[in-house]
Amino acid sequence: MSGPCPWGLSTPDYRAYHDDEWGRPVTADDAMFERITLEAFQSGLSWLTILRKREAFRAAFAGFEIATVARFGDEDVERLLLDAGIVRNRAKIEATLANAKAAAELQRSGPSLAALVWGHRPRGRPRAPHSMGELPATTPESTALAKELKRRGFRFVGPTTAYAAMQACGIVNDHLAGCPARARVERERREALKRMLSPA
Numbered sequence: 001m002s003g004p005c006p007w008g009l010s011t012p013d014y015r016a017y018h019d020d021e022w023g024r025p026v027t028a029d030d031a032m033f034e035r036i037t038l039e040a041f042q043s044g045l046s047w048l049t050i051l052r053k054r055e056a057f058r059a060a061f062a063g064f065e066i067a068t069v070a071r072f073g074d075e076d077v078e079r080l081l082l083d084a085g086i087v088r089n090r091a092k093i094e095a096t097l098a099n100a101k102a103a104a105e106l107q108r109s110g111p112s113l114a115a116l117v118w119g120h121r122p123r124g125r126p127r128a129p130h131s132m133g134e135l136p137a138t139t140p141e142s143t144a145l146a147k148e149l150k151r152r153g154f155r156f157v158g159p160t161t162a163y164a165a166m167q168a169c170g171i172v173n174d175h176l177a178g179c180p181a182r183a184r185v186e187r188e189r190r191e192a193l194k195r196m197l198s199p200a
Contacts, residue, residue: 005176006132013051023185025170025192029113032169033103034064036117037096039164040156041087049087056085061096066107069100095156102153116152118196120145121171128177135174138163 008018026032038057042050050057060083062068080086080093103113111119120141129135142163149157157165167174170189175182 005179005181011048013048017051019181022168023170023173023175023181023189025185025189026168027114027118027192027196029103029107030064030066032114032117032165033066033069033100034058035168036113036154036157036161036165037061037064037099039161039168040095040099041089041092042164043092043156043161045087053086056083060086066100066103066113069097070104072097072100092156095154099154099157102149106152115196116148117145117165117169118171118193120148120166121193126172128182129174130177132176136163139172142166 005018008014008022026035038050038054041057058064060080077090077093077097081088081090106113106116122139122141138159143159145166146157146159146162149162163172166172170185170192173182173185173189175185
């Protein structure tokens with residue numbers, strides 16, 4: 001099911017990501033940590049590069065299990081710098097380890113990483129974009145999220161990276177109007193939000 005989001009039509013990798021994953025709600029902490037990490041590594045690179053290295057990233061970072069990555073140390077940084085399957089950028093690797101520690105602290109003290117990110121969702125029902133040119137690079141919500149993540153100890157997650165993560169994780173629905181994926185994503189977003197806001 002490929003819709004009219006133009007970027008989702010350019011390669012088979014993008015088509016699969018657009019149709020099956022982009023914008024569908026992510027509510028688990030480890031999965032949210034993965035998306036934030038990959039968006040941070042994408043900074044300055046093509047998203048296609050990251051998609052094609054995704055399985056290598058998962059292997060390198062223990063499936064993005066927060067508790068495990070939070071225990072990584074200097075030896076792991078050196079190991080990762082030798083891993084040709086990922087993007088070997090020391091600053092981003094060290095930021096990922098710091099972010100795992102910050103996410104683990106969130107799990108201990110609350111709110112969870114997923115709850116914190118969803119807490120910065122736009123209120124109301126934004127109008128569906130009709131063209132790629134209508135999609136912002138940042139929003140007041142992504143700027144506030146980036147600021148809060150930084151306050152909590154996260155690194156390499158500025159407002160643009162935060163907004164890209166919000167798009168990827170269903171915090172916002174930026175499938176274009178008329179895209180076949182848009183209605184499904186919106187329905188899943190509402191259901192996910194209802195579950196997250198329900199008392200345990």
